[in-house]
Amino acid sequence: MDEKQRIDDLAVFGGPPLFRTPRSTSNLVRPDINVFLGYTKALFDPKHARSRTSIVEDLERELARFHETKYCVALSNGFWTLALAMKYLAMPGKTEIVMPSLTYRRMADVAAWARLTPHYCEVDPETLAMSAETAEPCINQNTALLLAVHPIVNCCDIEGLVALSKRKQVPILVDAVESAYETAGGKKVGSFGNAECFSLHASKLINGFEGGYLTTNDKDLVTFLLEARNPESALGRASVQCGIDARMNEVHAAMALASLQDLHHQVERNKHRYMHYKRLLEYVPGIELLAFNEKERCSYKNIVVRLTSEWKLSREVTLSILQAENAIARPYYSPPLHLKPAEYMTIFADMPITERLACEFVLLPCGYFVSDDDTESIVALLLFMHSNADELNSRRVTQ
Numbered sequence: 476m477d478e479k480q481r482i483d484d485l486a487v488f489g490g491p492p493l494f495r496t497p498r499s500t501s502n503l504v505r506p507d508i509n510v511f512l513g514y515t516k517a518l519f520d521p522k523h524a525r526s527r528t529s530i531v532e533d534l535e536r537e538l539a540r541f542h543e544t545k546y547c548v549a550l551s552n553g554f555w556t557l558a559l560a561m562k563y564l565a566m567p568g569k570t571e572i573v574m575p576s577l578t579y580r581r582m583a584d585v586a587a588w589a590r591l592t593p594h595y596c597e598v599d600p601e602t603l604a605m606s607a608e609t610a611e612p613c614i615n616q617n618t619a620l621l622l623a624v625h626p627i628v629n630c631c632d633i634e635g636l637v638a639l640s641k642r643k644q645v646p647i648l649v650d651a652v653e654s655a656y657e658t659a660g661g662k663k664v665g666s667f668g669n670a671e672c673f674s675l676h677a678s679k680l681i682n683g684f685e686g687g688y689l690t691t692n693d694k695d696l697v698t699f700l701l702e703a704r705n706p707e708s709a710l711g712r713a714s715v716q717c718g719i720d721a722r723m724n725e726v727h728a729a730m731a732l733a734s735l736q737d738l739h740h741q742v743e744r745n746k747h748r749y750m751h752y753k754r755l756l757e758y759v760p761g762i763e764l765l766a767f768n769e770k771e772r773c774s775y776k777n778i779v780v781r782l783t784s785e786w787k788l789s790r791e792v793t794l795s796i797l798q799a800e801n802a803i804a805r806p807y808y809s810p811p812l813h814l815k816p817a818e819y820m821t822i823f824a825d826m827p828i829t830e831r832l833a834c835e836f837v838l839l840p841c842g843y844f845v846s847d848d849d850t851e852s853i854v855a856l857l858l859f860m861h862s863n864a865d866e867l868n869s870r871r872v873t874q
């Protein structure tokens with residue numbers, strides 16, 4: 476890896492990239508391969524084929540224990556977990572789902588599959604997430620459901636939102652994909668609200684290659700999901716509602732179990748990486764690291780920075796320069812959902828806070844493949860960009 480001496484050494488101007496292979500913001504965690512293979516061996520055991528239990532059920536039991544909830548149901552991915560939970564929890568005859576616009580890029584599509592109309596609410600500038608204060612003005616007689624979504628660093632005001640849901644008598648679903656390891660007010664994420672949804676995609680904290688799951692204490696919701704995820708099952712065939720095929724497969728469950736076993740170690744590695752970034756970024760003017768709240772349990776996975784007024788490059792130019800170096804930094808939830816064209820109806824008022832925040836944040840590379848050396852190179856590059864901001868602004872950086 477070469478240090479950049481001159482502006483023309485930057486890959487956007489034709490220099491060799493800092494990294495030969497991409498460093499991404501995806502976690503891509505690799506648990507011990509032998510632990511993974513150990514779980515999959517059961518699939519070759521003739522007894523397993525005849526038995527009534529499965530690796531998926533083992534995973535569901537482990538995850539329910541991990542989140543301290545009564546039930547867990549595993550499905551093919553986070554998207555369908557959310558869609559089915561929305562469908563079940565939405566109040567009959569009502570059509571709106573209150574949710575943030577500054578969030579996961581396909582969240583409105585999920586709502587559309589559940590036949591709900593997104594009613595976007597503002598976010599709190601401190602947590603970058605919706606709160607009871609921002610959600611309440613969006614609740615009306617047509618509100619079917621609240622969707623609380625945790626941001627990617629720390630948690631949203633989940634206790635306030637659950638209290639709002641009780642006061643307004645509107646059910647609340649939690650998207651806790653980015654907070655699987657966290658506590659909120661000292662309580663494990665997993666049993667807030669009516670149900671919580673998670674993803675096991677390779678980019679997330681717990682890697683199952685693909686997959687999703689829901690935790691809840693509501694037995695009827697569990698029955699609904701077991702029917703809905705597999706229309707061919709005895710339960711599914713007996714039911715009249717509109718099922719989809721959203722089963723999790725056994726190999727993915729084995730991978731998720733291996734990742735779960737490694738989780739506490741992973742968080743130690745994440746914390747090490749986060750602390751390393753934190754120490755180094757102090758020397759870069761204009762870049763402010765979003766801090767994890769050490770009073771709670773946290774995963775330390777995502778490295779999110781705010782570009783302040785001292786940072787003289789636009790966010791888009793900053794991203795172009797980093798990405799050309801194979802440091803695949805990403806904008807934080809940008810564009811927000813209310814500014815994206817959609818083929819279905821959406822409802823929103825002015826969103827000045829969301830629109831401002833959607834331009835300020837950058838996710839820096841993190842996860843299993845980002846070493847201490849990589850972190851140092853990325854921060855050195857940022858420092859170089861800061862020192863040469865005027866010259867960079869006078870040259871055209873192609874996007």
Ligand SMILES: *Cc1c(COP(=O)(O)O)cnc(C)c1O
Pocket residue numbers: 552553554555579624650652653673674675676686687
């Ligand atoms: C990734 C993600 C999802 C969707 O999960 P998939 O398993 O990829 O379908 C939902 N919500 C949030 C916040 C996510 O980051």
